[in-house]
Amino acid sequence: MEPILRCRNLTKCYRPGHPVVSDLTLTLNSGRIIGLLGPNGSGKTTLIKMINGLLRPTSGEVYIDGFVPGPESRNVVSYLPERTYLEAQDTVSDIIGFFDDFYEDFDPDRAREMIASLKIDETARLKTLSKGTKEKVQLILVMSRNARLYILDEPIAGVDPAARDYIIRTIVGNHNPGSTVLICTHLISDIENILDEVVFLKNGHLVLYGTPAEIRDKYGCSVDKHFREVFAC
């Protein structure tokens, strides 16, 4: 399997001497659904920002499909941040047009189909939609790309259980086969059964990397339970 993401001795300090991500070396292979897990302040979002080129590492390197973060790597990464990043004045249709213009791998028909299945009016402005609906629209846009790496930052946080099921179904059913999905979340029990691999981060360090089956065999408990033990307060 070819690696889609390679991080080598990656470090990020916002203040000198206080690394948020510390000397992280990690290689993720293609065709996997991977959970990026860790408590608040463990460096998950900082790592994701560095992969997307939204932050510059203090030291170390990161390669996505062989590219350093930049316009080339952004062509292969489909990123869902935990923020709503769409212009409130735009209509759903405007935003589909925007994605279609900029991302060569974007499938507008798939996006429209998913929007219609949720009975969202394409002519509606985003400011008229509820927070949950806006999040779904954003997820649909991200999952309508035939990307090589999907990075989803807290996709199921703050939504009701029914919406959570919809989001998980959308992720599993729409990601490009052969691509890698990196899901950053706290809600492990909800996604444990779809994960091929898990990465545990603690204080910016990699503390565990393996498959859920390996964790169950080694520690005799679920990933969720093991997470609670490792990160017990």
Add this chain to the structure above:
Amino acid sequence: MLGKLFKHEWKATWKLMVIMNAAVLVLSALGAVFFYRNSAVVKPLFDSLERTKDGDTLYMLACMGYFMLLVLSICVLAVGCTIYFYVRFYRNLYTDQGYLMHTLPVTEHQLIISKTFVCIIWRIISALVVLTGFLVLMSSVFSEDFRLMDIIKEINKAIFDMGMIKGMIFLIILILGMLGKAIFTTFTGYTCISIGQLASKNKVLAAIGVYFGMRVVMQMITTFGSQYLAIIGMMAPDMWFEMFENNENAMIVFFGIAVVVEYLICGAMYMITHSVMQKRLNLE
């Protein structure tokens, strides 16, 4: 990709800018009709008004009210255009929307250039709208004495009195200077907003602080430069004359230097903005 960025930037901004420009044009046109007192439609109305004392007062009040409204609309257009594009730059690149804009397969250069280009086009359009409105209004108020063609002829004559080549050089410097001013104003805001991002908190406040700091420094440099030249002119007029032969040459040289300096500062501000975006980006 630059074309696509430009297209979407234009699409996002044109409505508000058209409304602001249209307001100035409509007000100017209304004023032109209002003051065109020789018109067969308007003249009888004013004549009947001015026959009474109250009519005079009413007419004066209407004039004052109108001019205040016109000046206000021009100010809103000039200041509003500047602030609108500054706010859009900030919101689009340094708030939540930045998560989308900075993950598009485009370079930071393309992001800055597309936004600057659209902003400058609207600045030029707005300047032309204000100028058109002003000329229409003036030709209406002073309908007997104000002839647009005469003014154009006078300007033409003044430029060509300098001599063909010198006149053309002056004209080119003038146009470059006006364009440079539009670019300068645009980058001043963009640079201050970008430098403000380096603060750990209160980034907008930091940007405003940098803006005023920059204005003070620029003002000091301009004042110092002009005073220095004036003193040289007064203390050594012979040297001045030997150097430039006449005032026109001096004007062209100094205006040319000012324009070059303006573009150099624009280049520096562009590099600062790009550097912050590429190396120090840290979205909340």
